[in-house]
Amino acid sequence: MSKLTLQFEGxxxxxxxVGAGLTIGxxxxxxxxxxxxxxxxxxxxxVCEGDQIVLExxxxxxxTWVNTQQVTRHALTHGDVILIGKHxxxxxxxxxxxxxVPAMPSLGDTVYLDTNEHRALRATLEDARVQAERIAKERxxxxxxxxxxxxxxxAGDADAQEYDLTxxxxxxxxxxxxxxxxxxxxxxxxxVAIARSSDGYLATPMGGKPSLxxxxxxxxxxxxxxxxxxxxxxxxxxxxxAPQRTESAA
Amino acid sequence: xxxxxxxxSDRGRVRTMNEDAYMLRARDGLFLVCDGMGGAPAGEVAxxxxxxxxxxxLHTNGSAExxxxxxxxxxxPQTRKLAAAVRWSNAFIYDQAQKDPRQSGMGTTVVGAxxxxxxASVAHVGDSRAYLCRGDRLEALTRDHSLGExxxxxxxxxxxxxxxxxxxxxxxxxxxxxxxxxxxDVSEVPMQPGDYLLLCSDGLTRMVPESVMASxxxxxxxxxxxxxxxxxxxxxxxxxxxITVVVVxxxxxxxxxxxxxxxxxxxxxxxxxxxxxV
Numbered sequence: 036m037s038k039l040t041l042q043f044e045g046x047x048x049x050x051x052x053v054g055a056g057l058t059i060g061x062x063x064x065x066x067x068x069x070x071x072x073x074x075x076x077x078x079x080x081x082v083c084e085g086d087q088i089v090l091e092x093x094x095x096x097x098x099t100w101v102n103t104q105q106v107t108r109h110a111l112t113h114g115d116v117i118l119i120g121k122h123x124x125x126x127x128x129x130x131x132x133x134x135x136v137p138a139m140p141s142l143g144d145t146v147y148l149d150t151n152e153h154r155a156l157r158a159t160l161e162d163a164r165v166q167a168e169r170i171a172k173e174r175x176x177x178x179x180x181x182x183x184x185x186x187x188x189x190a191g192d193a194d195a196q197e198y199d200l201t202x203x204x205x206x207x208x209x210x211x212x213x214x215x216x217x218x219x220x221x222x223x224x225x226x227v228a229i230a231r232s233s234d235g236y237l238a239t240p241m242g243g244k245p246s247l248x249x250x251x252x253x254x255x256x257x258x259x260x261x262x263x264x265x266x267x268x269x270x271x272x273x274x275x276x277a278p279q280r281t282e283s284a285a
Numbered sequence: 286x287x288x289x290x291x292x293x294s295d296r297g298r299v300r301t302m303n304e305d306a307y308m309l310r311a312r313d314g315l316f317l318v319c320d321g322m323g324g325a326p327a328g329e330v331a332x333x334x335x336x337x338x339x340x341x342x343l344h345t346n347g348s349a350e351x352x353x354x355x356x357x358x359x360x361x362p363q364t365r366k367l368a369a370a371v372r373w374s375n376a377f378i379y380d381q382a383q384k385d386p387r388q389s390g391m392g393t394t395v396v397g398a399x400x401x402x403x404x405a406s407v408a409h410v411g412d413s414r415a416y417l418c419r420g421d422r423l424e425a426l427t428r429d430h431s432l433g434e435x436x437x438x439x440x441x442x443x444x445x446x447x448x449x450x451x452x453x454x455x456x457x458x459x460x461x462x463x464x465x466x467x468x469x470d471v472s473e474v475p476m477q478p479g480d481y482l483l484l485c486s487d488g489l490t491r492m493v494p495e496s497v498m499a500s501x502x503x504x505x506x507x508x509x510x511x512x513x514x515x516x517x518x519x520x521x522x523x524x525x526x527x528i529t530v531v532v533v534x535x536x537x538x539x540x541x542x543x544x545x546x547x548x549x550x551x552x553x554x555x556x557x558x559x560x561x562x563v
Contacts, residue, residue: 040521047298047520069344102497103504103514114497116518125521147322147392147460160432160458163439163447203359204473210402212361225402228475241403 036110037088039081041067053088055128057081060093066199073097081111082274088126090117090229183234183276184258186215191269198271200236205229208242217267226266227252231269236273243267286403287536288314291508291554295516297488298524304328305486305529306393308336314341314400320413320486322460323391331378331391331462338374339397343367347494350471361473362521364406367399368469371408371461378462392460396427396484400533400559405474410467411460414490416498417474418481423499426472430459455487481508485515488526492519507552508532529532 037053051057057066060078069078075095084088088111092099100118101109109115113128184200198205198215202275205214208225217226223242236258238247244254245266252264262273290311296303308327317339321332343366350552360368373396382388394411407415412429428434432501436447461467476482481502489498497518505511512530519528536542536556 042517042521044519045520102500112496114518114522115519116497116514121516125520126517127522133366147463158286159449160435161445163435167439201358202361202362203364204404204475206361206404208402212363212402225404228404230473230475234352239477241477265345 038127039067039117040127041069043121043124048122053081054257058093059124066156067124069119069122071120071122074122079117087111088128095119165244185274185276186264186271187274189263189270192218193269194236199276200229200231203231205231207245207264207269207271209267215269215271217269219240219267222267227264238264286314286400286559287542287556288400288559289534289536289554289556290316290532291510291512291552292529292531293509293512293516294529295488295520295524295527297527299521300527302329303527304332305527306332306336307484307490307529307531308340309339309531309555311533311555312559313339313343314559315397315398316482316484316533317395317397318484318486318529318531319393319395319411319461320411320488320527320529321391321393323388327382327388327391328393330388331382331393334378334381334460335393335395335461336376339351339367339370339395342370343399348526349368360471361401361404361406363399363401364408364471364473367397367406367408367414368471371397371410371469375409375410375461375467376465379465382462390463392462392547394457394486395461398482398484398533400476400482400535403535405476406471407474408469408471410458410469412455412487412490413489414485415497416483416485417476417485418499419477419479419500421503422501423495423502425495426474427470430457430470432456432458437561453525455491476535478535478541480535481511482533482535483511484531486527486529488524488528489515489519489530491526492522492524492528502532505552506549508534509554510552 039051041048043180051067058080059065059067060076061074062076077093078095079092079099085256090109090111092107098105101115111126115126117124186198188196194216206212206225207215207227209217209222210224225241226240226243227245228241238256238258247256248263258273260275264271288311290309292307292309294305294307306319308317314421316337319332319335321328382391394413396409396413396415407426409427412431415426417424417426432449436449439447501514502511506512511532515530516528
């Protein structure tokens with residue numbers, strides 16, 4: 036069962052159960068009556084199509100809006116906010132669905148896991164955690180260590196010949212926080228940020244005019260073996276370090 | 286770096302009090318949302334205490350002595366400082382709760398973001414969340430410390446089934462102030478002009494689906510309007526809990542902003558030039 040909640044200036048006015056042919060308008064023969072000059076006599080209606088609930092504008096003078104877009108026909112999804120005149124109607128797909136499902140006792144409550152009832156749960160969780168760690172350890176052995184990337188300086192004047200990308204975020208720029216420091220007054224504080232993720236290394240342009248393989252770097256880019264990043268007079272080549280073998284790899 | 290900031294907090298439709306707390310230090314690029322718990326006055330005390338303690342700790346020049354060596358190598362200094370401040374606030378609330386029987390059992394969630402040189406450091410404990418909206422995509426930056434999330438992760442990782450009743454999925458496994466020490470999850474996100482960062486309490490995320498959050502950002506554009514819109518939507522869907530939303534937009538260069546001003550609705554959000562003075 037779905038419902039529409041009528042609101043005006045943040046105040047809750049009334050709930051309406053959505054059924055086929057529910058009409059919205061200013062005149063008293065509508066299902067949802069909004070007595071306001073900005074609302075047309077018969078402004079809009081709701082029809083059911085299969086399992087979809089569709090809102091139709093009935094050629095109203097001031098139009099019907101859903102989530103700030105004007106619509107003539109719109110299949111409603113949970114949480115949609117309909118604007119008619121100055122009234123809001125919020126669509127709730129599953130209002131009071133299935134009365135026999137017990138209401139969640141903690142709905143809206145912030146509850147911490149430490150009452151007696153939760154002690155047992157906690158033990159179960161602890162088991163799960165131990166098991167997860169064991170599995171993670173096994174995987175770590177098969178995958179050797181996580182692969183690490185490195186930036187090699189191929190042109191320009193830098194502090195080092197290569198930079199290991201071990202940190203969560205490695206910055207390139209003039210900033211004192213930067214892993215790869217750029218020297219000079221007109222260099223950007225942060226030119227590129229390289230974020231480490233499970234997929235690899237994601238380079239995000241932040242300032243100046245960094246380029247990648249001689250093309251301007253404008254969007255986020257997942258670094259590939261051999262990519263050349265040119266930034267502030269430095270050319271840096273990305274490589275994967277050969278995975279270090281652990282003794283347990285066999 | 287130019288930020289535009291909006292924020293709002295609402296009691297909701299069911300609660301008699303607002304136990305959420307938030308803080309904006311836009312000039313420092315620091316933003317916090319806390320959701321207190323523990324009944325009576327203690328919940329709102331805990332959330333406000335956390336906000337104040339973290340703010341205070343970040344403004345003192347204390348070193349982060351509690352960090353591990355691994356953390357030091359992996360994260361930027363500001364991320365470590367933020368994590369240390371959150372851990373410190375945990376100890377502070379815990380001590381207070383031990384001292385004052387009226388406040389025993391109080392706790393709070395926290396999600397905080399500190400934007401420094403275009404990198405946002407995000408730290409969180411509990412089920413208050415951070416999202417990044419870039420282009421059309423809304424990306425969750427945090428994973429709730431709730432039973433439901435533990436169950437989902439265990440299932441995804443190893444096909445493990447943990448039998449937890451559905452009604453218990455919202456129970457938190459980590460909060461500030463309930464134990465002497467706490468693990469803080471941190472991450473770092475490079476921010477580009479046009480990106481939006483959204484921090485919120487569970488009063489929003491339980492009432493409003495992520496698709497609506499994404500479309501609200503896309504269509505409202507202006508941070509304060511986004512906040513107002515989302516709070517109205519959450520209340521419209523029941524407003525079962527306190528709702529707090531903070532939205533930060535990393536604004537473009539001044540000439541782009543000037544052009545944008547014509548094209549998008551005006552709002553009451555605060556415009557600041559942020560420099561990390563902390």
